[in-house]
Each structure stands twice: as structure tokens, then as C-alpha cells.
């Protein structure tokens with residue numbers, strides 16, 4: 095399940111551009127000269143899909159995280175859905191505890207299947223991006239799901255990714271409305 099959450103955060107970071115940063119001094123990063131006081135946007139979305147960092151980056155493959163120690167806490171720069179450094183998200187523990195408890199419950203208590211002959215590939219994963227990224231059709235599609243026999247592993251993984259994304263968005267929106 096943890097590999098599923100990491101893979102979902104890799105492909106669908108709820109804050110695709112993190113928070114804007116300002117460089118405090120002239121720096122060189124990967125051959126780019128960045129002047130002091132430049133506003134910098136870091137794309138966690140693009141980093142998560144970089145073919146130099148991930149094999150078959152567009153594929154949803156939670157297994158890629160099973161045999162390595164890559165984590166989202168800000169130490170592994172190939173996976174930074176919560177940012178990194180001193181402005182890293184302080185809500186990581188809370189967000190992931192909420193996500194894991196909710197996910198574990200829906201997986202444990204229901205057998206999920208797609209309606210009719212639909213397969214995982216039939217799910218529309220189109221994203222809508224603004225300040226936050228979320229599934230464009232998440233609610234309408236979720237309403238189509240019904241609980242019965244688990245049909246295929248791929249379908250459940252993609253469904254889990256949708257549920258996680260929804261939970262993430264809820265956490266983030268609660269956070270924004272509280273500010």
C-alpha cells in the first residue's frame with residue numbers, strides 16, 4: 095500500500111509546482127545560472143515523470159518502490175510531492191496517516207470492481223491543474239464504481255490512485271481554508 099501511495103504521489107502530486115521560492119543569492123543549478131531574488135518554480139510533477147530518473151515514467155507501477163528506499167520526506171529529490179528543505183511540508187505525517195488509514199479501510203472493507211467489462215485502461219485519468227492538481231472527472235467516474243468482486247489488479251490500483259488523490263485534495267483544501 096505504501097508503494098501505491100508513493101507511485102500515486104509521483105504521478106499526481108497534488109501541488110504540481112510546489113510553492114514558489116525566491117533565491118537568496120546567485121546560484122548555479124544543473125548548469126543554469128539563477129540570479130539572486132529570482133522567483134523559482136519547482137515542478138514535482140515533471141520531476142516525477144523524468145525518464146532520466148524513472149524507468150517507463152508514464153506507467154503506473156507501484157512495484158518500482160518496493161525494492162528501494164526512495165521516500166517522499168524530502169531527502170530523495172526524485173520524489174518531492176511535499177517539497178524539500180526547510181520549507182518542506184510540515185503536514186506529511188498527518189496527511190499520510192489520514193491517507194493510509196482511509197485507504198486501508200476501503201481496501202479491507204470492500205471488494206472493488208469496474209462496471210461491466212471496463213478495464214483499468216478505460217478510466218479517464220485526465221487531470222485538471224490550477225494551484226492544485228486533481229482528477230478532472232473524479233466524482234462522476236467514482237459514482238460509476240460499484241462494490242462486487244475484484245476483477246483485476248490494475249483496476250484496483252488505478253482506483254486507489256484516484257481515492258488517494260481525492261484524499262490528498264481534501265487535506266489540502268482543508269489546509270487552505272484554515273489559513
Ligand code: HEM
Nearest residue numbers: 108109112113175176177178181182183184185189262265
Ligand atoms: C497529501 C497532502 C499534502 C501534500 C501533497 C502537501 C504538499 C505540500 C507542499 C508541496 C508544500 C510546499 C513545500 C515546498 O515548496 O518545499 C507544503 C507546504 C505546507 N504544508 Fe502541506 N501538503 C499536504 C498536506 C498538508 C497537511 C495535512 C498540512 C497541515 C496539517 C499541511 C501543512 C503545510 C504547511 C503549513 C506548509 C507551509 C510550510 C512552509 O512554508 O514553511 N500540508 N505542503
